[in-house]
Amino acid sequence: MRIILYLGKGGVGKTTTAAATALRCAQLGYRTLVASTDIAHSLADSLDMPLSDEPVQVAENLWAQEISVVADLQKNWGKLQDFTSNMIAGRGLSRVVADELSSFPGMDEVVCLLHINKQAKENNFDRVIIDAAPTGETIRLLTMPDTFSWYATHLSRFERGVIKAIKPFASRLLKAPSELLDTVYTLQKATEELRETLSDPEISSYRVVLQPEKMVMREAERAVSYLGLFGYPVDSVVVNRVMAADDAQGDFYQKKYETQQKYLGMINDNFTPLPIWEAPYYAEEVVGLEMLSRLAQDCFGDEDPGKIFYEGKVHEIIEQPDGGFLMRMPLPFVTGKDVKLRKRGDEMFITIGNFKREMILPTVLAKRRTGGGALADGVLEITFLPLESEEEAAVA
Numbered sequence: 001m002r003i004i005l006y007l008g009k010g011g012v013g014k015t016t017t018a019a020a021t022a023l024r025c026a027q028l029g030y031r032t033l034v035a036s037t038d039i040a041h042s043l044a045d046s047l048d049m050p051l052s053d054e055p056v057q058v059a060e061n062l063w064a065q066e067i068s069v070v071a072d073l074q075k076n077w078g079k080l081q082d083f084t085s086n087m088i089a090g091r092g093l094s095r096v097v098a099d100e101l102s103s104f105p106g107m108d109e110v111v112c113l114l115h116i117n118k119q120a121k122e123n124n125f126d127r128v129i130i131d132a133a134p135t136g137e138t139i140r141l142l143t144m145p146d147t148f149s150w151y152a153t154h155l156s157r158f159e160r161g162v163i164k165a166i167k168p169f170a171s172r173l174l175k176a177p178s179e180l181l182d183t184v185y186t187l188q189k190a191t192e193e194l195r196e197t198l199s200d201p202e203i204s205s206y207r208v209v210l211q212p213e214k215m216v217m218r219e220a221e222r223a224v225s226y227l228g229l230f231g232y233p234v235d236s237v238v239v240n241r242v243m244a245a246d247d248a249q250g251d252f253y254q255k256k257y258e259t260q261q262k263y264l265g266m267i268n269d270n271f272t273p274l275p276i277w278e279a280p281y282y283a284e285e286v287v288g289l290e291m292l293s294r295l296a297q298d299c300f301g302d303e304d305p306g307k308i309f310y311e312g313k314v315h316e317i318i319e320q321p322d323g324g325f326l327m328r329m330p331l332p333f334v335t336g337k338d339v340k341l342r343k344r345g346d347e348m349f350i351t352i353g354n355f356k357r358e359m360i361l362p363t364v365l366a367k368r369r370t371g372g373g374a375l376a377d378g379v380l381e382i383t384f385l386p387l388e389s390e391e392e393a394a395v396a
């Protein structure tokens with residue numbers, strides 16, 4: 001099984017690209033599921049077919065599903081939530097507030113991914129294409145397995161204390177307090193497995209969808225940076241709504257075309273060595289199987305969009321014994337000796353000869369000064385210095 005997850009800024013064409021990819025995979029003979037995890041589902045609109053929260057067959061080899069986690073949530077998570085909620089409500093807070101407070105933030109999303117994973121295995125899908133919510137939410141979703149494991153580990157560490165503390169309340173709800181911990185363990189185990197699946201480059205790939213525009217590009221850089229940080233394998237970038245030279249008629253469209261060309265150049269530098277796919281800007285909406293099939297052809301040509309397009313890390317961040325960090329970034333096509341770096345907050349601008357890259361740094365690097373960079377054997381290495389003052393260390 002392969003899982004391909006599309007993410008990107010709101011409205012860039014995630015649902016469209018995910019549906020087009022799934023359709024092409026199905027046409028190539030793979031048993032394919034396209035599932036949307038965005039609460040604001042639009043997969044049904046894109047495929048132009050009614051969908052439900054169970055997989056519905058929409059074409060030969062193709063099933064689609066708009067996940068609703070409510071039932072699953074209640075089954076897996078309800079017990080724990082009810083329990084915490086009752087405990088909080090018992091302390092004089094209203095039920096509404098207690099219910100909100102007792103839901104682990106982001107847990108519903110994890111349950112959603114657990115659901116897809118289970119479904120994919122049970123139904124023997126060869127390809128599972130996920131249409132995710134806009135970037136911020138998706139990144140949060142992908143970091144949830146780690147966060148949850150952290151909570152669960154701490155809970156188990158205080159297990160004895162917890163059981164003692166909850167005994168007076170637990171009897172009202174649970175047969176034994178251990179039932180509560182069992183729920184946590186079951187979820188923790190499933191979440192850890194999920195994390196493994198989602199970061200296994202043999203199984204999962206992440207594709208960032210963007211448009212040749214500044215803000216969209218920035219968000220895509222941030223997404224790639226964070227996916228790299230958490231070890232999720234990005235295998236390509238899809239640039240959607242790319243205008244053809246023939247469309248640049250009249251001042252308005254000429255200017256738009258030129259702006260797009262400028263950003264396309266930057267996108268090339270900013271995402272190398274990831275493969276970059278381009279989908280044209282159509283005059284008509286991309287809705288229904290025929291248009292989706294056309295987009296898949298125009299975007300991927302004769303390539304199989306279900307395969308892994310890039311293997312390897314986009315960057316690696318290695319902690320150094322002196323408290324500093326080393327960032328290693330493969331740039332196989334770049335030549336030049338003189339590496340210039342400029343850092344402004346969490347943005348870093350890299351110049352090597354004609355090559356220019358802008359990138360968004362994760363927090364751990366953003367607050368450090370760089371000690372310079374060097375390119376050797378197609379890999380750029382940038383050092384980040386240890387935090388100097390106590391003030392800096394305290395912030396860290």
Ligand SMILES: Nc1ncnc2c1ncn2[C@@H]1O[C@H](COP(=O)(O)OP(=O)(O)OP(=O)(O)O)[C@@H](O)[C@H]1O
Nearest residue numbers: 010011012013014015016241280281282285286287
């Ligand atoms: N290349 C294209 N040419 C023309 N129209 C397009 C193209 N790609 C997408 N569209 C249209 O743009 C609209 C938004 O696309 P889509 O729903 O795929 O974006 P999204 O990133 O999933 O949005 P959201 O963040 O709201 O989920 C749709 O109506 C779709 O038909």
Ligand SMILES: [Mg+2]
Nearest residue numbers: 014015038042
């Ligand atoms: Mg969408």
